[in-house]
Amino acid sequence: MSTSLNYKSFSKEQQTMDNLEKQLICPICLEMFTKPVVILPCQHNLCRKCASDIFQVEQASNPYLPTRGGTTVASGGRFRCPSCRHEVVLDRHGVYGLQRNLLVENIIDIYKQESTRPERKCDQPMCEEHEDERINIYCLNCEMPTCSLCKVFGAHKDCQVAPLTNVYQRQKSELSDGIAVLVGSNDRVQGIVTQLEETCKTVEECCRRQKEQLCEKFDYLYSVLEERKNEMTQIITRTQEEKLEHVRSLMKKYADHLEAVSKLVESGIQFMEEPEMAVFLQNAKTLLQKITEASKGFQMEKIEDGYENMNQFTVNLSREEKIIREIDFDR
The missing domain is CATH 3.30.40.10 (Zinc/RING finger domain, C3HC4 (zinc finger))
Known part of the structure; x- marks a missing residue:
């Protein structure tokens, strides 16, 4: 057997x-x-x-x-x-x-x-309560490996137990599935990061076009509009910096998540090579909890539609010259 x-x-x-x-x-x-x-x-x-x-x-x-x-x-x-x-x-x-x-x-x-x-070799763990007994069963109530004497006479005598091999195979399968889920979710996060990079480029391009249009219109009355032109350009620049700062903060958030997931995957893969079932089961629960938290607890925040739009900075320079200094963006 x-x-x-x-x-x-x-x-x-x-x-x-x-x-x-x-x-x-x-x-x-x-x-x-x-x-x-x-x-x-x-x-x-x-x-x-x-x-x-x-x-x-x-x-x-x-x-x-x-x-x-x-x-x-x-x-x-x-x-x-x-x-x-x-x-x-x-x-x-x-x-x-x-x-x-x-x-x-x-x-x-x-x-x-x-x-x-090379394949690692290690001695099978022994029970702390019964020094001559090997850890050979798993307590389902306490969720920990133990020995047969603990079941018969010790702290686990009223608990349900299962063969160590059965629980080992089940939890190792859960760990493998959890790693697969993390790798798959990483592809989705990578796609979001790519979209955010494109959004940054679009925001910068929209701001560049709006600045050009603004400068062309102010050049028509440059002698009296120079000061106002600089003020309005600064408004666009501040808005651009605010938008880009928000998008970049999201990119950093996702990049940090990717790094954390990568380290968790690395730990999971290395831990799966643990040949001793008892040692594996003593630590598997903590690692599985981390994987569950990483796969379910991460909330992906997306920017709203039209976020990169800068049309609120369009200007109309058909007003009379006497009110030029009162020109503001059409909102």
């Missing part, structure tokens, strides 16, 4: 590592992602080299794209994601402008370390 349970435990651990490895395979080279790993707007990942190869192939197959000296220009352009066929539009930096997925890179490092780490 003991040999069978040990075999099942090893088999399940191996299956977990195999499932994790499948998530780290590049769809192009069919090998484990090679750093740096880039995340596409559709949230799929590629090795940067593979992304560059796809981009070069699609550029070379299009005779209408610009070239330089017979070689396809590597900045700007577009290609399709090999996983979902979503079109990826590159900026002037080309594939080097794609954001790196540091979480995936960290998981790859951890996976490689764990795969090459």
